[in-house]
Amino acid sequence: MIAARDLLLSLFLVLVSSGSGLAADVKAKAEVSCSATARPLEYDCSIKLSDQRSGEALTGVDVTVGADMPSMPMAHNVKPAKAMPGNEPGTYRAHIKLEMYGDWAVKVDLVGPVRDRIVKSMRFEPRP
């Protein structure tokens, strides 16, 4: 009964609030780079987050990094890894483990004061 009520309420809120000017103030921008580790298919990624409008570094957000293989949507994806804050403001580090080499869409999810998702297409290859 409660689930049914929540469902109807969610549908109502989304349909009513659409286009009502509740736009978030902050739009995140991310620079992502990943480097292969000694272990095959494991990568260390560094993320630099900023507000696209003001250019200020985004701090104090919970960042998780996941990845989907676009050619096999939902068939191959990476369990999101929590990113740890780096030394400089707005920088984060995460360790991801892929299932295979190739083209991946890396998803950076932000939760907390800023809620957003940035998707970057990246090619992952074995360590030279």
Add this chain to the structure above:
Amino acid sequence: MDDHLIGILSNIGVISFVALSAYLLLLTGEISFGQQAFFAIGAYTAGIVTAMWQLPFWLGLGAGAAVGGAAALFVGLPTLRLHGLQFAIATLAFAEAVRILFELFRYQVVRDGEPVGPNGIEGFRSIRYIFENDVSATQFMLIIYGLLGATLFGFFLLERSRLGVAFRMIGEDDLLAATQGVPVIRVKLMAACLAGAIAGLGGGLYAHLTTYVEPAIFDVMLGVHSLAYGLIGGLGTAFGPLLGVVIDIGLLESTRWFAGYRMIVFGGLVAVLLIVRPRGLLDERLVHRIRRVVGRRAPPKPANATVLRKELS
């Protein structure tokens, strides 16, 4: 609820739409490898409506479903006279043509100083409706399941209607159905339209769930999967394809028992099931048996018989 679990459940819900779309055509006896094209059309259409034109979300979903249905009608008119392998190849060719067209499709507007919209092979990013309108992941999952529930209810009504019976008659033997007065081509076109609209609706939800789409997502792999879900789960009921999705994404994906070998396991599972249960786990026979057991009336109370004996003596 854990964010990862919400993500998996949302994925199961969204992919169920394209699985139901393929299932609807399977009911009429046609194998389509092209339902991912309508999923793509729905995704791009809904994204354009909300992210570029700034129109309401429900309008985006409606437009995705409508354009998906219209595209299915456009494809169905020349192809539904084909049968079996010819139809399957035609749908595959159409889907690949659509994917390549999206690789060439460029249409962008500037928002917040940044171009937004389909950009060829790079895809369509920043479909940020859920973030701009503060819709939580749980709320969006509930929307997905609300619409999936409504679609399943539609199937429930369809299977009890004359149209649903006509779908299955054509699926069994279209020549025999035609001799019984069923307008085969018209009914098949209706099935194709409905299937396209369902896939388009799922595509609209997918675009807003992931916030980005690109042509590579909609390749033949998605079409094969959507078809396989019905064949694994069963063709006896609309819950069959859903069971297929739950087995693939829910069980194999979430547990990660097989890691990178999952597709091999999935392929093997499809092959084994096609041999052992050609019409899937929930096939017509099992569904009929379940309905008989569930719908069986309780036997008369023994107390009535006792009273009758007393009266006789």
